[in-house]
Structure formats: C-alpha cells, structure tokens
Amino acid sequence: MQCFMCGADVGNSKVCYNCGADILLYKQIIYTSYVFYNQGLEKAKVKDLSGAIESLKSSLQYYKYNTRARNLLGLCYYQVGEMVRALNEWVLSKNLQPEDNPDADRYLAEIENAPGLLSKTNSTIKKYNQAIDYCKSGSKDLAMIQLKKVITQNPNFVRAHQLLALLYIQEGKYADARKILSQASKIDGNNTTTIRYIHEVKARLKEQNTGRRRHKNDTVSFADGNDTVIMSEKSFRSMLDNSRASFVNILLGLVIGLLICFFLVVPTVRDSVKDGNTNTILSLNESLAEANSEKDSLQSEVDGLKKELSAFDDKQDVATSYDNLFAAQNSYNAGDSAAASEYIQLVTKDVLGEQGQQAYDSLYELISPTILQGYYDDGNNFYAEENYESAIVNYKTVVDSDESYDDGAALFLLGDCYRLTDQTDLALECFNKVVELYPSNKWGRQAKVYIAADDTQLDAKEIGE
Amino acid sequence: MIDFEEELKKYEPAIEVEQAEADIKARDLTDLTDLLFNMTAQNNGTNK
Numbered sequence: 001m002q003c004f005m006c007g008a009d010v011g012n013s014k015v016c017y018n019c020g021a022d023i024l025l026y027k028q029i030i031y032t033s034y035v036f037y038n039q040g041l042e043k044a045k046v047k048d049l050s051g052a053i054e055s056l057k058s059s060l061q062y063y064k065y066n067t068r069a070r071n072l073l074g075l076c077y078y079q080v081g082e083m084v085r086a087l088n089e090w091v092l093s094k095n096l097q098p099e100d101n102p103d104a105d106r107y108l109a110e111i112e113n114a115p116g117l118l119s120k121t122n123s124t125i126k127k128y129n130q131a132i133d134y135c136k137s138g139s140k141d142l143a144m145i146q147l148k149k150v151i152t153q154n155p156n157f158v159r160a161h162q163l164l165a166l167l168y169i170q171e172g173k174y175a176d177a178r179k180i181l182s183q184a185s186k187i188d189g190n191n192t193t194t195i196r197y198i199h200e201v202k203a204r205l206k207e208q209n210t211g212r213r214r215h216k217n218d219t220v221s222f223a224d225g226n227d228t229v230i231m232s233e234k235s236f237r238s239m240l241d242n243s244r245a246s247f248v249n250i251l252l253g254l255v256i257g258l259l260i261c262f263f264l265v266v267p268t269v270r271d272s273v274k275d276g277n278t279n280t281i282l283s284l285n286e287s288l289a290e291a292n293s294e295k296d297s298l299q300s301e302v303d304g305l306k307k308e309l310s311a312f313d314d315k316q317d318v319a320t321s322y323d324n325l326f327a328a329q330n331s332y333n334a335g336d337s338a339a340a341s342e343y344i345q346l347v348t349k350d351v352l353g354e355q356g357q358q359a360y361d362s363l364y365e366l367i368s369p370t371i372l373q374g375y376y377d378d379g380n381n382f383y384a385e386e387n388y389e390s391a392i393v394n395y396k397t398v399v400d401s402d403e404s405y406d407d408g409a410a411l412f413l414l415g416d417c418y419r420l421t422d423q424t425d426l427a428l429e430c431f432n433k434v435v436e437l438y439p440s441n442k443w444g445r446q447a448k449v450y451i452a453a454d455d456t457q458l459d460a461k462e463i464g465e
Numbered sequence: 466m467i468d469f470e471e472e473l474k475k476y477e478p479a480i481e482v483e484q485a486e487a488d489i490k491a492r493d494l495t496d497l498t499d500l501l502f503n504m505t506a507q508n509n510g511t512n513k
Contacts, residue, residue, distance in 0.1 A: 020508070064499075083484050089491050128479055132473075166469065200466075
C-alpha cells in the first residue's frame, strides 16, 4: 500500500516512516466507508430506499472515491423518481473514476439512448415544482391536479405521492390519502415521512369510524373520473336502486335476445346448411355422371386403340411367321427335324400369303411325324409323372392329327387319361374308337375290357398290358 | 397531528435538468480522507 500523503510504499505499517502520516486512521476511514456501503446495499435490496440513500451518503462522506457506493446512490435516487439527482451521481462517479467504471458508463448510456427521456423528466419536475408553488399560494385543487399528472408521468416519484397525500389529509380525504401512501410505501418501504402520514391517516380514519355515529343524512362522496361527486346518502341509495332496475332490464333484454336467436336465427341457419348440403350432393351426382360418361368414352377409345394395336401385332406377326417358316425350312434342309418342328410351331399360318401357306403345308407334312412324335413323347412323360392334365393336352394334339397314331396307342392313352381324371364319357368315347380301329391289338383288347367291365376305375397295371 | 403549513415547508423544489450542472459544481465533495490529508499536512508543517 502507498501512503496517501507522500505516495511512499508503507506495506502493513500503521504510520508512514517517510512523512509520518497516520495510515491506520486512513485505513479505518476507508473501511468505515465500505461498511456504510454494505449497509446501503442491504437496505436497497429490501426496498428501504430512504435508509439506503442515507447509508450511501454517509459512505461517500467518509470516502468520496467509493465509486460503487456512488453508483448505487444514483440508482436509489432513480428508483424514487429523483432522476436529476441520479444523473448527477453517475456524472460525478464518471468524473472521479473515468476508467474501469462500467456501471456508470451503462447508466449514462441508457439515459442518452432513451430519446425524450430527459425532456419528459424535466416537464414532470416543473409540474411538481409548480404544484409546490400552488400549495404555498393556497391553490390546493390546482396543486392536486398537477400532482396527479406528475404521478401519472413518473409513478415512482415518492415526494409527489407524499405531497398529494398531505393535500388529501388536509382536505379530509383520508381514504384517498391512504391509497396514495400505500403506493409510495411500495416504492420506498421505510420512508419516515410516508410512515408518519400513514399513521396520521389511520388515526383520523379511526376517529371517524368510532368517535361519531353516522347520521341518516350523511353525505357520500365518490370519484367519477377526475371529479369528486358528493351527494346525500338517501339520494345515493335511490341512485343505486335505479341502477339495480337498469341491471334487471339489461338482463331481461339479454334473455329475450337469446330466445330470438334460438327460435329464429338458428332454424334459418340450419335450413341454409341443409340447402347447402343438398346442393353439394346434386353437384357431386352431376360430377359422377360426367365422370362415368367420360370413362365410357375413354373405354371405347381404349378398345379402338387395342384394335389398331392388334392390327399392328398381326402385321408384326407376318414378318415373324415368315422368319420362323424360313428357319424351319433351313433346319429341315440341314437335317435337324427337331429344330424344324420347333420353328414351324411358331408360325401363324393364317397371316401367311397363298404361297407361304403352300410352303408351310408342304413343310409341315414333311416334319409332322417329328412334331407328333414330340407331342407323343411329352404326353408319355406326363403320363408317367401322373400329370394327366398335361398328358391329355399332348395326346389330344397327336390324336387330332392322327387318330391311329402308334396303332391306337395315343388314342387309348388319351382315353386312359380321361378315365384317370374321372371324365368317364370322354374316356369311353376314346376306348370305343380304339376298339373300332384296332379291335384285335393290345390297345383294342384293353379298351374292350374297360368297356365290358364298365369299370373305368381299374388301374392299367391291374388289367395287364 | 400534522401541521400542514409546517409540513409544506419541508417540500423543496426538485432540481431541474438545466440546474444539474450548477448543482454538481456547487457540491462540497470534501470527505474524511481530505480532512485527514489536510490535518497531516498541517502537522507536518508545524513540526518543520
């Protein structure tokens, strides 16, 4: 630490050995200043702003460079509506400690950045000062009007509240005074002037309530906007009765209105809603009919297009059929009858020209044995696998071309497949044909057995080949 | 019992914004540390 007199380093010494200054006393002064600051802070926290202001003032009397105390003092002034005093403290704080003083910087910046705040504050202060002048000159009504305006503009201005309360007390309006003092008490909870006035008002109200008996013709006063209306209790009661009658009339009107609404308006609204629904259904029906007719026209268009497409398919099939016919011819020429038979089955005979059909017939005649053999073999395979449906298809193809194929074996096996798939009539038809064509070969004999026994349920193995 | 006239005397006009600068200048900012400083300075002068 440095000596406050000569600036010499004194460490923890009580006296400066350079100039003889009392360092201990200096330290005690600084310490006391901070004790007062702490008191002020505690009071400010519990809204005892008057007490806080006193403590902070004391703190600054000990040590004027206690910047935190000065900033807090300004804040307390601001809170009780003393804007200029607050501003002065923050300006002084900034002057005494220009550097590292963020609180003062912030408060001053906020005031600077609030447009019109200072002019509004000044106008409020002028009105307050004018109210004091009015009071001193005896114009209490004018003073009260001005003070009400001041409180409206600056609701935290405690001194204005107190002065207005004083005027109300002087006028005998203790209830109003109590209301104003209650507001002041909320801003500054421990202000001695406010407390004194509250006690006074309470005492006067108590006197009014207990000391005197109310007379029948007592006057009643109440506020109507800015005016105070005074009337006798009797006329006040009659006014209340009139008000009651008006209230009943209003209620009656409301009930009638509701009934009218229920019986006239609601049915109309319901009808309109019903009409709306009917219209909606009709329009939907129309839309549906339109959609159906459109669907029909589109379907006919699709059919037409399909026909056109099939014509193109046929055209396309012409080329393919000729290709397959040539391929079949080439395969047959190369000695591959199996491939030739496969190709020729892919040919559509109807789309071929006259010469094409002749070529098809001649080639088909040449390779038909191979084709039939293929079908017959397939039929036998399916028969062996007990896939009688597929076997029927293959045998039928063979039989349609040549009923006597393989000495009636194809016809007999077709009949047997029918027998095994419970198609008895078709089976008997086949067996009869076999008997007719080959009465003496083994297929004919077996067919006779089936027919004679009329037992188509017998297995071929049981009959014996 | 409040005496209105006496009470009214306690109400002083508030400082207006125009008077703020003058108010600051009129302030006596002397604190206890200043008094201690002066006293110490006087003592030192007397001793010399």
